[in-house]
Amino acid sequence: MNALRRHLAFNQCTHLMVKGITITAPGDSPNTDGINIADSQNIKITGSTFAIGDDSIAISSGTSNVSISNMTCGPSHGISIGSLGRGGTVAEVEQIHVFNCNIFQSMTGVRIKTWQGGSGYVKDVTFERINITQVATPIVINQFYTYYSSPVAGTVVGFYFLFLIKFATAGRIYNVVDYEAVGDGTIDDSQAFMKAWNAACSDATPATLFVPPGKNFLIGTATSLRGPCNSPVNFQIDGNITAPNRIWTTEGITWISFYNINNLNLYGQGTINGQGAIWWDCWNKHNCIRPYLIDFDGCNNLALSNITLMNGPRRHLAFHQCTHLTVEGITITAPGDSPNTDGINIADSQNINITGSTFAIGDDCIAISSGTSNVSISNMTCGPSHGISIGSLGRGGTVAEVEQIHVFNSNIFQSMTGIRIKTWQGGSGYVKDVTFERINITQVATPIVINQFYTDYSSPASKEDAVAISNVKFMNIQGTSTKEMAVCIRCSAAVPCTNLTFGTVTLARDEGDNRTVSATVENAYGMSEGITIPLISLSKKFA
Structure with missing residues (x-):
């Protein structure tokens, strides 16, 4: 509350969740924007309240794939894309979805504002299911935005293209x-x-x-x-x-x-x-x-x-x-x-x-199959179940491609597995750039699994090929296992798992006098950071 100027900004961030926050300042407080987003991607803002002196949310250049929902906004200057293109700069904004929001007692409601002389684009934007109350100008697109202190060319030297804009x-x-x-x-x-x-x-x-x-x-x-x-x-x-x-x-x-x-x-x-x-x-x-x-x-x-x-x-x-x-x-x-x-x-x-x-x-609560990328899974309650899985992949010698998967802030309980990657021998392709973080595990048989030998025992398996698994992070995973072996990493000798990272993993047996757990690791390369319980013995270098 009551920031001297802008309250909160995200620059060059990705896979961000903002949920249930409140930002307040007097309605006449100058330039007290709630949130500014620039050069950032895969943003979700939901269930929050803004009563401030400027834009509740302002989206700047370099930003894409933003979801804004269930907001209460006012007094304010509404929800804005821009301003963009000042001083002849190039701006790019796309894939913005604003929905299920209430805006009241504000200068504007939903707005796109750009300067003459700029270039670039704003595209693939949807504003829908917005309730507007006592707002001076509910809907604005302005390609002539100016502070009047900046010269505006009589002839526009760069064009700012606005298309696929939907007010539903x-x-x-x-x-x-x-x-x-x-x-x-x-x-x-x-x-x-x-x-x-x-x-x-x-x-x-x-x-x-x-x-x-x-x-x-x-x-x-x-x-x-x-x-x-x-x-x-x-x-x-x-x-x-x-x-x-x-x-x-x-x-x-x-x-x-x-x-x-x-x-x-x-x-x-x-x-x-x-x-x-x-x-x-x-x-x-x-x-x-x-x-x-x-x-x-x-x-x-x-x-x-x-x-x-x-x-x-x-x-x-x-x-x-x-x-x-x-x-x-x-x-x-x-x-x-x-x-x-x-x-x-x-x-x-x-x-x-x-x-x-x-x-x-x-x-599986969620199963991610081939051809899938840029997935954010958060704030889930999962159990009883088989957990959250990538796979199975590569069955019958097929090529699999999965990347940019982020699973975070979730609870998994009373399940067969917690977080898992499962692939068949004989397949090819890759699973890469995966992060599991801030996951609470309760009464799960095997909390962490990577298995490159997944099978239903009816299909012959080749030992020469496998789906490559790399750049996978397990961070801040905590909880209990119902079995002694809490972590199972079984990778192929022909196509080992590489660049695995385990950071602050703390697991224990769910009950009994001996709550010690263990890990099995085969053909896996990477590193551990901070505390890891059980000890996860990864090879350091892969030739």
Whole structure:
């Protein structure tokens, strides 16, 4: 509070989370910006309050992939991109998403401000679901920003290009009940959902598909919601959606799928129930082929928040060939012994932010597959489960590529593994630039695992090839193991793990008189920093 000038700045930072902070100063205090962001990437700011004398948040050049949500802003000068391009400089800002915010008693609401004479670009920006109260000018784009002390060329020598800027409003509401959905849990409402979806998707202005509370909508068959849509779509689920409580397919298909949709926001207080118990029993007794619950394929600028998924027959939620995705505050549950009920699987996707969510399931909370990069996973509660995994990768001699994965500030408990990388012999490619940090582990069988010998014992394994694993950090990992061997690093002699770092790892047995734990390490190179319990013996140099 009450800074002399700007309160908080981030410069040349990446993978940053700001959550639940408060910044205050009198409304007439000069230049007391709340947060300034410059030359930084992969930023998430959420659930915070600003009452100050200038911009609540100001985004400067060199900044990309920023999510700003659930903010209370005012009095202030609003949320701004800029000013940019002063003195003929080149500025670059892109992939900015501001949503679910309240701005009041402010000079401006949402604003982009640039100077004449500058160059560069501002692109791929979305402002949506913003409530504005007593604001002088709610929406501003100004390419003539000036303090009047700087000369402004009569002819603009550099052009500042603004494109793909979206100011999204709720628009028309398409209630599934208006399209003959019944919501009694017995009559199949899948066709009504399809009709409502097609109408919302075809709207030329932003639309909301609404599933009302107090009803239980049966989707009795595999249902595919397809784009592209003509404008952004909100999918508000406040009622419950349920699958049939019977074996309704013999194919490995997906119950509800979303294809080729951009700018979709799915949220609400409802529950999506896959009725998995009958499927798990069939799998255990007859090895039945089971459907997946929900898939997103080829979807960009996608947001999911607050919904609950439960009892998927198999995997609950998957993202394939998606980019710029935010998942926040969702809950996924299934019994701890339910087979293969992963929470989220991510494949061939980039720029993913998963935060503040809860998983209690029978397999991996989150599984990251090949083709995936730039993923931030934070503030997760995971357990019972099989932990958070990269892989499995490289099965059947395939090439795998995974990089820039950051998992932090999370709790994993009562799980088979904690944080894990698993690859098959005979594969190729890489896993690199991975950080696991500030992870609390409780009652986990094996808290830390790297396994380049992953197998289901039915496939022959080659000892010559492996997915290369490098630049992996385990920092500030603490908690308890239910087994004596708490850390298992098994790497290939042909393709060893390189540049591993362990810093401040403190693990102990969960109970008993002897709480000592151990580590097994094979063909791994790197270093330990600070305290590491158990002792992790890494080779120092790799020729």
